[in-house]
Amino acid sequence: MRLVKSRSQASAACRGGHVRVNGTPAKPAQPVGRGDEVRIWQHGFHRIVEVVTPLAKRVSAPIAATALIDHSPPPPPKEIIASIPRRDRGAGRPTKRERRQLDRLKHQQEGPDL
Missing domain, CATH: 3.10.290.10 (RNA-binding S4 domain)
Structure with a gap:
């Protein structure tokens, strides 16, 4: 392949x-x-x-x-990709609260389990 x-x-x-x-x-x-x-x-x-x-x-x-x-799902629209928050380079490790927020956001984006 x-x-x-x-x-x-x-x-x-x-x-x-x-x-x-x-x-x-x-x-x-x-x-x-x-x-x-x-x-x-x-x-x-x-x-x-x-x-x-x-x-x-x-x-x-x-x-x-x-x-x-x-059989790939279509990619999300560019508006959604642009709205995803990104950490600034050099901002250090995320706090526990930020980590939970990131995990919640990732699970929303992924949708059904692949």
Whole structure:
């Protein structure tokens, strides 16, 4: 599957626990087959794809895009993304109260459990 630009980025995402194949954490060289569901946490959003045709060797991105079906939810509108509060760089660690507020906000954005 070619969901990220380079192999090193893909293996880093796998090691970081951001990639799941059929609901289980994936290793960098895990094989995928027809009908497998691959979920990747990328740029703050979940991307969900289904494998249509497994590829035997590395191919270009346009060809790889034809080998999968994208079931990802649409990204939120830019107005919502812009309204998300961000901590100032160098502001230190959040207090206990701020941490609870951040957790509440994250759970509201995520919606149903993925």
